[in-house]
Amino acid sequence: MPTVSDVAARAGVSTATVSRALNGKPTVDPDLAARVRQAADELGYQPNGPARNLRRQEAAVVALIISDVENPFFTAIARGVEDVAHEVGYSVVLCNSDESAEKERRYVDIAIQERVAGVILSPSGPASTVAKLAARGTAYVAVDRPLPGQDSDVVLVDTRLAAREATAHLIAQGYEQVGCITGPVGVRTADDRLAGYRDALKAARRRSTPKLVRRTEYKSAGAHRAALDLLSQAETPDALLIANSAMAVGVLQALQERGVRAGRDVGLVTFDDAPWAALVDPPLTVVAQPAYELGAVAARLLLARIADPTRPATTTTLAARLTERASSHRH
Amino acid sequence: MPTVSDVAARAGVSTATVSRALNGKPTVDPDLAARVRQAADELGYQPNGPARNLRRQEAAVVALIISDVENPFFTAIARGVEDVAHEVGYSVVLCNSDESAEKERRYVDIAIQERVAGVILSPSGPASTVAKLAARGTAYVAVDRPLPGQDSDVVLVDTRLAAREATAHLIAQGYEQVGCITGPVGVRTADDRLAGYRDALKAARRRSTPKLVRRTEYKSAGAHRAALDLLSQAETPDALLIANSAMAVGVLQALQERGVRAGRDVGLVTFDDAPWAALVDPPLTVVAQPAYELGAVAARLLLARIADPTRPATTTTLAARLTERASSHRH
DNA sequence: ACCGGCCGAGTAATGGATTACCCAGAGGTC
DNA sequence: GACCTCTGGGTAATCCATTACTCGGCCGGT
Numbered sequence: 005m006p007t008v009s010d011v012a013a014r015a016g017v018s019t020a021t022v023s024r025a026l027n028g029k030p031t032v033d034p035d036l037a038a039r040v041r042q043a044a045d046e047l048g049y050q051p052n053g054p055a056r057n058l059r060r061q062e063a064a065v066v067a068l069i070i071s072d073v074e075n076p077f078f079t080a081i082a083r084g085v086e087d088v089a090h091e092v093g094y095s096v097v098l099c100n101s102d103e104s105a106e107k108e109r110r111y112v113d114i115a116i117q118e119r120v121a122g123v124i125l126s127p128s129g130p131a132s133t134v135a136k137l138a139a140r141g142t143a144y145v146a147v148d149r150p151l152p153g154q155d156s157d158v159v160l161v162d163t164r165l166a167a168r169e170a171t172a173h174l175i176a177q178g179y180e181q182v183g184c185i186t187g188p189v190g191v192r193t194a195d196d197r198l199a200g201y202r203d204a205l206k207a208a209r210r211r212s213t214p215k216l217v218r219r220t221e222y223k224s225a226g227a228h229r230a231a232l233d234l235l236s237q238a239e240t241p242d243a244l245l246i247a248n249s250a251m252a253v254g255v256l257q258a259l260q261e262r263g264v265r266a267g268r269d270v271g272l273v274t275f276d277d278a279p280w281a282a283l284v285d286p287p288l289t290v291v292a293q294p295a296y297e298l299g300a301v302a303a304r305l306l307l308a309r310i311a312d313p314t315r316p317a318t319t320t321t322l323a324a325r326l327t328e329r330a331s332s333h334r335h
Numbered sequence: 336m337p338t339v340s341d342v343a344a345r346a347g348v349s350t351a352t353v354s355r356a357l358n359g360k361p362t363v364d365p366d367l368a369a370r371v372r373q374a375a376d377e378l379g380y381q382p383n384g385p386a387r388n389l390r391r392q393e394a395a396v397v398a399l400i401i402s403d404v405e406n407p408f409f410t411a412i413a414r415g416v417e418d419v420a421h422e423v424g425y426s427v428v429l430c431n432s433d434e435s436a437e438k439e440r441r442y443v444d445i446a447i448q449e450r451v452a453g454v455i456l457s458p459s460g461p462a463s464t465v466a467k468l469a470a471r472g473t474a475y476v477a478v479d480r481p482l483p484g485q486d487s488d489v490v491l492v493d494t495r496l497a498a499r500e501a502t503a504h505l506i507a508q509g510y511e512q513v514g515c516i517t518g519p520v521g522v523r524t525a526d527d528r529l530a531g532y533r534d535a536l537k538a539a540r541r542r543s544t545p546k547l548v549r550r551t552e553y554k555s556a557g558a559h560r561a562a563l564d565l566l567s568q569a570e571t572p573d574a575l576l577i578a579n580s581a582m583a584v585g586v587l588q589a590l591q592e593r594g595v596r597a598g599r600d601v602g603l604v605t606f607d608d609a610p611w612a613a614l615v616d617p618p619l620t621v622v623a624q625p626a627y628e629l630g631a632v633a634a635r636l637l638l639a640r641i642a643d644p645t646r647p648a649t650t651t652t653l654a655a656r657l658t659e660r661a662s663s664h665r666h
Numbered sequence: 667a668c669c670g671g672c673c674g675a676g677t678a679a680t681g682g683a684t685t686a687c688c689c690a691g692a693g694g695t696c
Numbered sequence: 697g698a699c700c701t702c703t704g705g706g707t708a709a710t711c712c713a714t715t716a717c718t719c720g721g722c723c724g725g726t
Contacts, residue, residue, distance in 0.1 A: 005471065015378070021643060032580045048467075048470070049449055049469075050444065050447050050448050051447035052389070052448070052450065053385075053388075053391050053445075053449040053450060054384075054385040054386070054387075054388035054389040054394070054449065054450060055385070056385075056448075057384075057385035058383065058385040065387070073404075073410045073414065073429070074407065074410050074414065076405065077403045079360050079404045079410065080405070082404055082431070083404065083405065083431075086431060095430075095442075096430075096446055097428035097429065097430070098404070098427070098429035098430075098431070099427075099428070099429075100413070100414075101427075111426075112572050113381065114384075114426055115380050116381050117383070117384035117387075118384040118385070119381055119383065119384060119385060135442075136379075139379065140336065140381075143423060194641055239478065240339060250610070253610045253611055256614045256616070257613070260614070278611070278612040279581070279584045280584055280598065280609070280614075280615065282612045283584065283587045283588070283589070283591070283611075283616075284611065284615050284616065285615065286617030287612075
């Protein structure tokens with residue numbers, strides 16, 4: 005594996021000049037720079053990243069820690085982050101915390117150890133995990149979920165309001181017993197969606213009852229169980245607000261198994277405009293979240309903070325949009 | 336940011352002992368080791384990754400370069416790779432080449448520069464991209480798509496056979512004009528699926544005609560255009576083999592727009608058992624690929640190659656399974 | 667009591683790129 | 697012609713963890 009010294013020898017200059025030439029420093033004679041580049045090409049020289057990062061005390065890499073790679077919402081965020089980061093020469097490495105506080109902690113440690121320039125994460129664990137980042141002075145931005153008690157940049161969706169509007173829409177359509185299936189206690193988006201649901205009930209002077217609410221992991225299987233459970237009660241819901249698209253899959257399966265017709269017997273609104281949402285029977289009314297935008301904004305904030313660590317922390321809240329389709333229209 | 340020296344000073348030992356203690360080397364007195372660990376904790380010491388990697392000449396990281404993060408098939412592969420790699424203490428960083436040879440080359444360069452222990456990739460670009468890896472002696476494994484001319488470990492799905500069986504199934508169901516929408520020329524899985532489709536036509540003594548075949552990017556939009564195009568011909572297909580689930584979305588949209596009833600007017604089989612495939616109307620017959628397994632096997636091969644670089648290259652081919660649902664059953 | 671061997675721990679070399687610092691020489695000024 | 701300035705480029709220090717090499721001291725054997 006060739007090193008700067010090899011390139012220097014071949015080009016007949018010093019290692020300092022090689023480094024300066026390859027990094028585009030202006031204080032190098034163009035002829036020499038050309039000779040250096042040619043020598044580097046001929047040798048197939050690739051700089052040693054660890055050596056460079058050791059010296060520079062920072063890598064041109066941002067880590068993106070998301071809570072579920074299999075959730076299209078998070079992969080869309082990843083696209084947004086990537087596009088912005090690449091524009092300015094940063095690489096993005098994607099880490100999947102899988103909703104586990106333990107894995108999240110592990111990836112944060114790795115990010116610190118590797119001296120990445122910054123971290124964007126959708127927190128799965130306690131705020132204390134990122135306290136380490138703050139302590140080290142590593143720039144970070146929270147996306148989708150806030151970090152209570154941490155004074156950091158945050159990019160959120162106004163999910164409580166969206167949940168409220170979605171629920172109000174169901175009520176306006178004439179559904180009487182609107183239920184809600186949301187994510188685990190303590191996951192902020194799940195709490196907020198539930199709160200928005202309750203807001204809407206209250207505004208419509210309906211009583212909210214735990215009998216119509218289920219909380220479970222943000223996955224298909226959990227929602228499937230929850231839906232079966234709801235359907236086996238005496239008092240079954242005639243409409244459901246579902247907190248993400250993976251859960252919608254589980255709910256639709258459950259309805260199918262029980263012979264309950266979605267949209268007719270049970271109105272549905274689900275978070276996330278999955279590409280297939282308009283294709284199921286009936287087409288799903290969804291709360292479309294600006295996931296790509298979320299990632300892009302988070303990346304821009306991170307870059308700004310890397311450039312100026314003393315910047316005051318900001319909170320950006322993007323709006324979600326209700327897309328009405330047949331699953332929430334009473335026949 | 337504390338270093339080994341700081342820890343050494345606090346524990347009253349040498350840096351060598353600190354390093355040995357923290358890396359669990361057996362030649363350290365247990366009392367000393369405990370003192371070192373305590374000192375490290377108290378200081379919040381995190382080893383400097385670049386320094387460690389520089390010295391070790393390798394990072395305990397494997398890079399996974401996939402062609403599309405938004406495709407569930409690839410994220411399932413990622414899960415498989417992660418689970419296996421984490422078991423043995425390796426971290427996985429995910430890179431999204433987005434089907435671009437250019438981005439793929441860039442990520443391969445980064446992987447080399449960062450001296451990762453190995454690379455797993457679903458090649459989007461020419462085989463020459465990975466030649467660099469071979470030249471440097473970095474271990475790598477191709478997944479989903481082979482690298483022509485490269486003598487490397489490969490993990491594939493027998494996609495040609497699967498396409499043949501799927502097409503044969505459509506023919507057996509009585510469809511007369513079976514068409515095929517597949518990925519771009521030169522992408523091996525796309526070529527193979529087309530070849531399998533032709534194999535089946537030939538076996539059934541049918542003529543295959545370009546009029547029933549469309550090739551486009553492996554995405555929803557491309558397939559949407561292709562389907563509209565097929566439907567506007569004089570001779571329209573009465574069944575379609577679709578090469579992945581994103582494309583299926585585009586096709587289903589096109590059918591909806593044209594008022595063509597999926598499953599009734601046009602039989603459908605699509606690759607990839609997306610979670611929603613059973614929920615659309617009619618439920619989709621799919622070719623289920625063992626994506627998670629693909630990733631897990633690739634990771635195991637990579638680890639084996641890291642451990643023994645002289646290992647002969649192997650090719651593993653996994654079988655796909657046809658899951659029949661209503662979209663391919665003639666009424 | 668003496669010696670070889672072994673164990674645990676310290677000293678210092680090592681990895682490779684960057685960059686602070688320094689110097690030679692070109693060009694300009696009085 | 698002496699002196700100063702400026703610029704391009706070289707020398708060597710630096711980043712920090714790991715590990716080859718070395719050494720003191722303890723144990724057992726004779």
